[in-house]
Amino acid sequence: MAEAINAVETRGISKSFGAVTVLTDVDFDVRRGEVHALAGGNGAGKSTLMKIIQGVYQPSSGDILINGERVDITSIQDAKAAGIGMVFQEFSLVPSLTVAQNIFLGVEPLTGGLIDERKAVSRARAVLAEMQVDLDPKAEVGRLGTAYWQLTEIAKALAQNASVLIMDEPTASLARHETEALFALIERLKSRGISIIYISHRMDEVYRVADRITVLRDGRKLFTSELSQTSPAAIVEGIVGKKIEGELTYRPRERGHVQQEVLLEARGLNAGPRVRDVSFTLHAGEIVGLAGLMGSGRTELARVLFGIDAIKGGDVLIRGKKADLSSPNRAIAAGLALIPEDRRDQGLILDHSVRENLLLPLLGRIRRGPLLDLAAGKALAASLIERFGVKVANPGRPVRLLSGGNQQKVVLAKWLGTGPSVLILDEPTAGVDIGTKSEILDRIRGLADEGRGVLIISSEYPELLAVSDRVLVVRDGSIVDDLPRQDIDDEESLQLAVQGVRP
Numbered sequence: 378m379a380e381a382i383n384a385v386e387t388r389g390i391s392k393s394f395g396a397v398t399v400l401t402d403v404d405f406d407v408r409r410g411e412v413h414a415l416a417g418g419n420g421a422g423k424s425t426l427m428k429i430i431q432g433v434y435q436p437s438s439g440d441i442l443i444n445g446e447r448v449d450i451t452s453i454q455d456a457k458a459a460g461i462g463m464v465f466q467e468f469s470l471v472p473s474l475t476v477a478q479n480i481f482l483g484v485e486p487l488t489g490g491l492i493d494e495r496k497a498v499s500r501a502r503a504v505l506a507e508m509q510v511d512l513d514p515k516a517e518v519g520r521l522g523t524a525y526w527q528l529t530e531i532a533k534a535l536a537q538n539a540s541v542l543i544m545d546e547p548t549a550s551l552a553r554h555e556t557e558a559l560f561a562l563i564e565r566l567k568s569r570g571i572s573i574i575y576i577s578h579r580m581d582e583v584y585r586v587a588d589r590i591t592v593l594r595d596g597r598k599l600f601t602s603e604l605s606q607t608s609p610a611a612i613v614e615g616i617v618g619k620k621i622e623g624e625l626t627y628r629p630r631e632r633g634h635v636q637q638e639v640l641l642e643a644r645g646l647n648a649g650p651r652v653r654d655v656s657f658t659l660h661a662g663e664i665v666g667l668a669g670l671m672g673s674g675r676t677e678l679a680r681v682l683f684g685i686d687a688i689k690g691g692d693v694l695i696r697g698k699k700a701d702l703s704s705p706n707r708a709i710a711a712g713l714a715l716i717p718e719d720r721r722d723q724g725l726i727l728d729h730s731v732r733e734n735l736l737l738p739l740l741g742r743i744r745r746g747p748l749l750d751l752a753a754g755k756a757l758a759a760s761l762i763e764r765f766g767v768k769v770a771n772p773g774r775p776v777r778l779l780s781g782g783n784q785q786k787v788v789l790a791k792w793l794g795t796g797p798s799v800l801i802l803d804e805p806t807a808g809v810d811i812g813t814k815s816e817i818l819d820r821i822r823g824l825a826d827e828g829r830g831v832l833i834i835s836s837e838y839p840e841l842l843a844v845s846d847r848v849l850v851v852r853d854g855s856i857v858d859d860l861p862r863q864d865i866d867d868e869e870s871l872q873l874a875v876q877g878v879r880p
Contacts (some may be wrong), residue, residue, distance in 0.1 A: 382445040384409045384572040385430060385461065385541050390439035391427055397770050399425050403439070407541060410570045412563060414583045414604070417593035418616050418810040420780040421578055423734060425591070427543050430574075431463050432456040432552040452871035454649045462534025470526055470533075472519030477501035479518055480533045484863050496662045504536045507564060517648045522672070524555035531562070535571075542566070543574045546781075546808045550575075553872075561608045570879050572658055578810050580609045592616060617812035635846055636661040638696070639829040641713075641799050643682070645691035652679040653854040655691070659799065659830040664821060666803065666845035674854035676718055677802050682832075683715040684708040695799070709738065714797035716788055718804040718834070720781075724788035727777035731769050732758040734776045735791045757794075765790040789820070800824060818844055838868045850874050 386406040392399050407413045417423050428434045430441060432450040440447050443459045450456050450831045465605055470479045477497045478485075486496040503512035510528050518529060526546060548556045563573060563586050575587055583590060584604055591601040592615040599615045600607075638661040646655040651674035659665050667675045674722075680686045682693065684702045693700050700711045708715075717723035725734050735758045736743065743753040758772055767786045769779060776787055785805070793800070802821065806814040821844050825831050835841045841848060842865060850858035858874055865871050 381441065382409070383407060384444065385574075386442040387426070387430065388440045388442065390426065390429060390436045390441075392422075392434060393437050398596060400429075400436075401823060403593070403596075403598050405574045405591055405598065405601075407574055408588075409572055410567050411588045412567060412573045412575050412586050414575045414577065414587035414590040415535065415593070416576075416578070416583065416590060416612060416616055416810075417599075418618075418782070418812050420595075421593040421616075421810075422596040423593055424545075427463070427545070427574065427576070430456065431461055433541065441855060454486075454695055457537050457539075460538060460540035461543070462537060462539030462541065463545070464527070464530045464534060464547060465545055468527060469645055470518050472516060472517070474527075475514065476505075476512060476516050476518060476521075476529050476532075477514035479529055480504065480514070480536050482533075484537065490844035500536065501532065504532045508532060508535065510562070511564060522549055522555075524558070527551065527555075527559065528562075539571070540753075541572045541574065543576070545576045546578070547575070548577070548579070556582075578808070578814070580612065580811075582774060583612075584609070594618060613811050616810055625692040635663040636828065639694075640696060641682075641832075642694040642697075643691065644694070646678070646681060646688060646693065647690035648681045648686050648688050649677065651854040652681050652686075655854075657849055657856055657859065659832060661798075661828045662825050663846050664825045664831040664844050665831060666841040667832065667851055668838065668841055668848050669851035670870060670875060673851045675851050676803055677854070678851070679717075679803050679832070679834060682708070682801060683713055685715075709795060709797075714792040714795055714800050716792060716800070716802045716805055720784050720788050721777075725776050728775050728831065730773045731762070731767070731776045731779065731787060732772040734787055735761050735772075735794070738791055739794050761790040761794055765793075765820075780807035785809055785813070785817070789817070793824070797829065799830045799832070801832045801834075804836065805833065805835065805857060806826060806835070821838070838871050842868065842871065852877060 383406040388404055390403045391401050403426060405426065415423050425434060429436050432452045432455050435451055441450055448459055450459060471482065480501045481497045485492045487493060490495065498514045505512050505514065512525055512528060518526060547559060551559065553666065566573065577583055587604055589601060589603050590612060592599040592612060594615060639658050639660040640661050643655055643657050648651055655678060669675050677686065681688055682702065684704045684707055688702065693702055695711050702708045702711065721727060727808065732755065736754050739757060740749065743750045743757060762769060762772060765786045767790060768783050776784060806817050818840060821831055821833065833841065833844065842862065845862055846864060847862060848860045848871065849856050850860065
């Protein structure tokens with residue numbers, strides 16, 4: 378009977394924020410040693426349910442059981458004591474500290490009342506060895522790649538004796554080989570009896586690692602099923618609330634013809650070690666994809682074009698004229714807009730309201746002399762919210778309270794509100810649900826159909842192939858291939874090109 382007891386269980390969990398109900402009577406359980414996927418559209422209630430289990434929020438009603446016993450989790454400390462650990466999509470590490478210091482941050486081992494660094498390193502090395510991870514506990518986290526940040530987060534939870542790990546979009550920032558290493562680690566953790574709640578919008582990952590799946594929609598549990606007994610189509614239909622025509626891949630669609638006018642041209646761009654002698658063109662009405670491994674220079678190129686990083690050599694021409702891109706303000710004036718890869722750190726001011734975030738690049742439109750016209754600001758923000766389908770009950774509330782997909786819509790809306798002629802999108806669908814991905818991809822096609830030029834960076838090759846007219850392959854800071862979409866047979870062909878392998 379002991380094996381039948383769930384590691385963690387919620388019974389009848391409901392949660393309201395004022396008059397807004399975000400969870401209604403949700404039952405959810407995770408067995409010992411299983412990976413239980415949690416899926417749902419943005420705003421479905423996934424994050425709220427997990428924050429209740431983790432003690433960030435308290436439920437309006439309902440119970441939480443740990444190993445069959447009802448518990449009161451009123452803080453993150455209560456959750457840790459109950460064996461609940463969370464690996465956030467947005468990392469919670471301190472870059473200037475070492476791996477060991479981050480693992481034991483707040484619970485440092487002491488000797489004689491002082492922090493014992495040697496003991497911290499020794500314990501961290503033991504945890505990493507148990508994970509079968511080759512990582513120096515003395516390494517400064519800020520100098521490590523994203524995959525090692527992820528491993529440090531997991532080690533941090535395990536070091537505090539977590540028996541249940543909540544993983545929120547754990548592969549969102551990982552390259553393919555790093556993702557494979559994470560999956561292998563998950564299997565090892567399962568074999569030790571550790572339970573994992575796996576939040577992901579990627580169906581291939583869910584079927585790869587999970588045993589069961591629960592789908593939430595509009596704050597209610599739609600169903601729980603063994604993965605072996607349900608199809609991807611049924612899951613997606615549950616998430617978006619309707620049947621999805623065709624396959625669950627983003628197939629290319631016919632669009633209008635690319636225009637002859639060159640909107641943007643880069644000539645021999647150099648900027649640091651990851652932008653080296655880059656030349657390419659972007660036409661009006663054209664979508665150009667940038668494909669490459671992490672660290673290849675894709676994001677660095679986007680930063681250079683938007684004036685964040687200085688150009689050391691070469692030129693950028695906008696409509697045939699040399700452009701001054703020495704700052705983001707000058708880039709905006711030249712008609713460029715950048716949707717950054719990390720919406721929370723780079724695209725939004727989380728504690729400011731939805732309305733304030735939308736209006737930040739548009740203040741010139743509502744300025745009346747030295748003052749701002751607040752009524753005009755409210756009207757402009759409301760029009761952007763409606764135009765881009767942002768789900769928000771009160772635009773005056775902090776943007777951090779929105780789901781990931783709606784946060785991404787706010788970032789898109791505020792920059793498209795500037796009316797750019799060239800739009801640069803860096804991982805525009807990272808961490809959003811399937812329905813919102815389709816909306817964003819359709820929006821990108823629509824922008825190109827209006828005559829804008831679009832440069833899109835994505836690690837999800839099916840998406841890249843679905844929208845791009847051409848794909849530029851970036852390797853070691855340089856563009857090594859310029860491939861027309863019709864010359865790329867499938868995702869595997871693009872992957873081979875990125876890896877530098879010729880079939």
